[in-house]
Amino acid sequence: MTEQPSTAPARRRRRSREETKADLLAAALRLLRRDGVLAGINLREVAKEAGVNHGQIYVYFGSRQALLRAAIAQMLEQDRLDPSTHWEQPFAERRRAMWHWALRQPDLVKLEALLALDEDPELTPFPALDLTRRALERDKSDGSLPADADGEVMHAMTAAAYFGYCIFRTAFARDLDVPPEELDARAARVYDQMVSALAAQKPEG
Numbered sequence: 001m002t003e004q005p006s007t008a009p010a011r012r013r014r015r016s017r018e019e020t021k022a023d024l025l026a027a028a029l030r031l032l033r034r035d036g037v038l039a040g041i042n043l044r045e046v047a048k049e050a051g052v053n054h055g056q057i058y059v060y061f062g063s064r065q066a067l068l069r070a071a072i073a074q075m076l077e078q079d080r081l082d083p084s085t086h087w088e089q090p091f092a093e094r095r096r097a098m099w100h101w102a103l104r105q106p107d108l109v110k111l112e113a114l115l116a117l118d119e120d121p122e123l124t125p126f127p128a129l130d131l132t133r134r135a136l137e138r139d140k141s142d143g144s145l146p147a148d149a150d151g152e153v154m155h156a157m158t159a160a161a162y163f164g165y166c167i168f169r170t171a172f173a174r175d176l177d178v179p180p181e182e183l184d185a186r187a188a189r190v191y192d193q194m195v196s197a198l199a200a201q202k203p204e205g
Helices: 017-035 043-050 054-060 064-078 091-104 106-117 129-142 151-176 180-199
Strands: none
Touching: 017 043, 017 054, 017 064, 017 106, 043 054, 043 064, 064 106, 091 106, 091 129, 091 151, 091 180, 106 151, 129 151, 151 180
């Protein structure tokens, strides 16, 4: 009697904790791209998209905000400005670098916008604030910024410009009837003029 091949389904390899977390983060990003920021992120839908038991997502992340913060942290690790050179640059150069970095990270910007709309108390749009403050003080002492400049607010307002541009980029391009890539080049020139003007501002009076 010859043996018949087994018809039992192959046993699926169990995913590790890190693989499961990575699958959940990837699923969250796919849903965000598909449905848009304002549709929000539903944890059960994320678990279904990732092929994971919905109970596991609560074990790993606990809340939608925690999931989004984890996705942001992962993106930051994948594309981070070189800290050994970034903080040594003067104000205008640092802000130009952040403009181009944000354009490479539109999903990260949208995730932070979603957390901001949720009024997440753990959202930190300036994760390296101590380094920022030290760099701003150096800018004022070496003349890269005027001595009486409100460096922190300059930092915040220039961040608002690139965050807002990334969020509205497609709508801006559509209304202005220009290709997004052309608008990017034009917007970068205007942003450059803005940060250069801030760096060169004269005291009042």
